[in-house]
Amino acid sequence: MYLRALTGLAEGGTTTCSSEELAATAGVNSAKLRKDLSYLGSYGTRGVGYDVEYLRYQIAREIGVTQDWPVVIVGIGNLGHALANYSGFRSRGFRVVALLDADPDRHDEVVAGLDVRSFEDLEAIVKEDAVSIGVIATPAVAAQSVADRMVAAGITSILNFAPTVLTVPDGVDVRKVDLSIELQILAYHEQRKSIAPGSEVVS
Amino acid sequence: MYLRALTGLAEGGTTTCSSEELAATAGVNSAKLRKDLSYLGSYGTRGVGYDVEYLRYQIAREIGVTQDWPVVIVGIGNLGHALANYSGFRSRGFRVVALLDADPDRHDEVVAGLDVRSFEDLEAIVKEDAVSIGVIATPAVAAQSVADRMVAAGITSILNFAPTVLTVPDGVDVRKVDLSIELQILAYHEQRKSIAPGSEVVS
DNA sequence: AGGAGTTTGTGAACGGGAGAACAAAACGGC
DNA sequence: GCCGTTTTGTTCTCCCGTTCACAAACTCCT
Numbered sequence: 316m317y318l319r320a321l322t323g324l325a326e327g328g329t330t331t332c333s334s335e336e337l338a339a340t341a342g343v344n345s346a347k348l349r350k351d352l353s354y355l356g357s358y359g360t361r362g363v364g365y366d367v368e369y370l371r372y373q374i375a376r377e378i379g380v381t382q383d384w385p386v387v388i389v390g391i392g393n394l395g396h397a398l399a400n401y402s403g404f405r406s407r408g409f410r411v412v413a414l415l416d417a418d419p420d421r422h423d424e425v426v427a428g429l430d431v432r433s434f435e436d437l438e439a440i441v442k443e444d445a446v447s448i449g450v451i452a453t454p455a456v457a458a459q460s461v462a463d464r465m466v467a468a469g470i471t472s473i474l475n476f477a478p479t480v481l482t483v484p485d486g487v488d489v490r491k492v493d494l495s496i497e498l499q500i501l502a503y504h505e506q507r508k509s510i511a512p513g514s515e516v517v518s
Numbered sequence: 519m520y521l522r523a524l525t526g527l528a529e530g531g532t533t534t535c536s537s538e539e540l541a542a543t544a545g546v547n548s549a550k551l552r553k554d555l556s557y558l559g560s561y562g563t564r565g566v567g568y569d570v571e572y573l574r575y576q577i578a579r580e581i582g583v584t585q586d587w588p589v590v591i592v593g594i595g596n597l598g599h600a601l602a603n604y605s606g607f608r609s610r611g612f613r614v615v616a617l618l619d620a621d622p623d624r625h626d627e628v629v630a631g632l633d634v635r636s637f638e639d640l641e642a643i644v645k646e647d648a649v650s651i652g653v654i655a656t657p658a659v660a661a662q663s664v665a666d667r668m669v670a671a672g673i674t675s676i677l678n679f680a681p682t683v684l685t686v687p688d689g690v691d692v693r694k695v696d697l698s699i700e701l702q703i704l705a706y707h708e709q710r711k712s713i714a715p716g717s718e719v720v721s
Numbered sequence: 722a723g724g725a726g727t728t729t730g731t732g733a734a735c736g737g738g739a740g741a742a743c744a745a746a747a748c749g750g751c
Numbered sequence: 752g753c754c755g756t757t758t759t760g761t762t763c764t765c766c767c768g769t770t771c772a773c774a775a776a777c778t779c780c781t
Contacts, residue, residue, distance in 0.1 A: 316699065319681060333758065342683035346740055353760055361759040362747040378702060379709035386701070397600035403681060403698040408705070447708050448701065471711060472704040478522060478606060480545035488707045490700050495606040496519065497693050498589070498651065499581060501675040502611070504691045505650050506582035508674060536728065549770055556730055564729040565777035727778080734771075739764105746759080751752100 316341050317348065318380065321371040333364040380408045385446045387470075389461050390453030391416045391424070391431050394476055398452060399427040409448075413440045417457065434464075441468040448472045455479045462489075519544045520551065521583065524574040536567040583611045588649045590673075592664050593656030594619045594627070594634050597679055601655060602630040612651075616643045620660065637667075644671040651675045658682045665692075 320341040324332055334352075338345035352358065352365075358373050359365045375381050386409050388395050398404070399414055414426055415434045424431045432440075440446060449470040451458050458477035465473060472488045475481055478496070481489050523544040527535055537555075541548035555561065555568075561576050562568045578584050589607070591598050594617050601607070602617055617629055618637045627634045635643075643649060652673040654661050661680035668676060675691045678684055681699070684692050 316683075320683075335758085340683070342685075344740060346742090347738085349759065350739085350761080357760070359759050360747065361745070362749095362757045364758065378706045380702060380705070382705070382709070384701075384705050384708070393600040393603040397596040398697070400596040401697060404701065407698045407702060409698070409701055448704055450701075472708050474700055474704060480519075480523075480543070486711075488704055490704055492695060492697070492700055494601070494604060494695070495610045495612070496522075497677055497695055498587075498607065498612055498653075499583060499610060501651055501677060501691055501693055502583070502585070502587050503581045505587070505675050506585070508689075538728085547770065549772090550768085552728095552730065553769085560730070562729055563777065564775070565727050565779095567728065723781090725778105725780085727776100729776075730774095732771105732773090734769105736769080737767095739766085741762105741764080743762080744760090746757100748755105748757080750755090 316343075317351070318371065318374045318378065321367055321374070325367050325371060329367055331364050332367055334359070337365065382408060384409050384448055385412045385444045386410065386448045386450060387413045387415060387437070387440060387446050388450045388452060389415045389434065389437070389465070390451060390457070390477075391421055391426060392452065392454075395452040396426055398450060398476075399429065412444045412446060415440075417453075434461075437464055438468045441465075441470060446470060448474070450474045450476070451481075452476045519546075520554070521574065521577045521581070524570055524577065528570050528574060532570055534567050535570055537562070540568065585611060587612050587651055588615045588647045589613065589651045589653060590616045590618060590640070590643060590649050591653045591655060592618045592637065592640070592668070593654060593660070593680075594624055594629060595655065595657075598655040599629055601653060601679075602632065615647045615649060618643075620656075637664075640667055641671045644668075644673060649673060651677070653677045653679070654684075655679045 317337065320337055324340060334345045334349045338348040341348065355373060355377050358370050388398055388411060391414050395414065399411055404411065411429065414429050414431045415437060416431050417434045421431045422433060447470060449465040451461050451473060453461055455477045458475060458479045459481060462473055462481045462483060466483055466487055471486060473481065475489055475491045478493050483489055520540065523540055527543060537548045537552045541551040544551065558576060558580050561573050589612050591601055591614060598617065602614055607614065614632065617632050617634045618640060619634050620637045624634045625636060650673060652668040654664050654676060656664055658680045661678060661682045662684060665676055665684045665686060669686055669690055674689060676684065678692055678694045681696050686692055
């Protein structure tokens with residue numbers, strides 16, 4: 316988030332900024348921001364602030380956004396389509412190297428300039444392109460078996476869009492994005508608003 | 519998440535479950551699950567466990583999933599497309615009542631059985647269908663102005679997919695889903711793995 | 722009926738993140 | 752060269768969520 320805020324500031328022509336400014340842009344408290352940045356090192360100048368471009372590079376280096384990360388997407392339904400075309404991935408150093416789907420009817424399609432290939436090709440692709448990150452955009456029932464195959468093929472980080480809890484061995488990271496749970500949380504607060512007006516919290 | 523886990527258990531034919539089972543299904547600690555459920559009331563039976571169907575209903579009622587929530591989606595690009603077609607919304611009580619886009623070229627299209635309409639129609643739609651939840655799937659630059667219009671039109675909950683910090687008045691809830699940040703977090707851990715193997719954390 | 726075995730609900734301990742507050746450091750003016 | 756001003760880096764404190772641990776409560780078996 317800080318990296319994104321810095322990029323925004325840089326595009327706006329700002330060359331130096333205080334923790335207060337950057338925190339406001341990123342939507343956090345300035346003390347928290349300073350503490351977070353202090354974990355990376357001392358890249359600010361007291362009495363002056365942070366050099367936007369310098370700090371930007373330091374953060375980018377630290378989080379590994381300077382590298383190129385190959386990614387495979389499994390499950391080319393509506394969501395998989397959208398993810399394959401999502402420009403935000405490419406611009407942040409991610410490169411979609413393959414789109415896989417279990418359904419042979421989809422293997423004809425070309426999405427985002429890539430052939431939709433058979434899920435059976437997973438192992439070969441992971442090996443050839445040294446892929447370590449996989450995205451699961453399949454229905455819930457298929458997610459666990461896809462994850463198992465991914466892990467067996469050597470993938471060590473999974474972004475899961477299926478509404479299921481995945482169990483994976485130690486050493487494999489899983490992050491879950493659950494679109495309808497986000498809406499449910501909003502609906503919950505919405506319901507509370509109509510019952511007890513004036514007492515709402517964003518978390 | 520508990521609701522989803524319970525639905526899964528119910529479909530599997532389970533009629534009663536312990537906190538341990540349910541916690542395992544939902545992927546959390548059993549003590550946490552019991553404490554969470556205790557906030558809703560005492561719906562379990564000591565020595566026995568929870569009645570799946572009964573608990574399911576109680577949670578559904580509490581979080582407002584028994585209601586029908588009308589939703590508008592603004593920004594019908596790749597992501598908006600996918601969201602409009604996403605079946606998970608409908609099955610969890612959300613009804614997409616309108617798709618809006620600022621680009622007139624998109625107004626011809628029919629997506630998920632709905633016309634893509636002009637963003638100018640927002641106020642009328644919100645008023646007519648009593649919409650309180652809006653989804654922003656526009657590019658980052660447009661997000662804040664869309665949010666402002668939504669708030670002015672009477673929407674009080676916003677799900678934001680644009681990679682921007684939205685500022686909204688008190689009383690309006692915003693939740694943000696940032697797809698590329700999720701990948702960046704995975705990439706960060708991935709980078710750390712290759713430097714210091716065997717010490718990884720999922721958070 | 723009573724005791725053994727489970728399982729919930731909750732009080733207490735732990736841990737960690739977030740904000741307030743302050744000392745250290747850099748800049749600028751005189 | 753020194754002092755006032757600004758802003759970072761860091762410590763201290765507070766608060767909240769998570770987990771542990773145990774008493775209360777329920778079932779089943781004898």
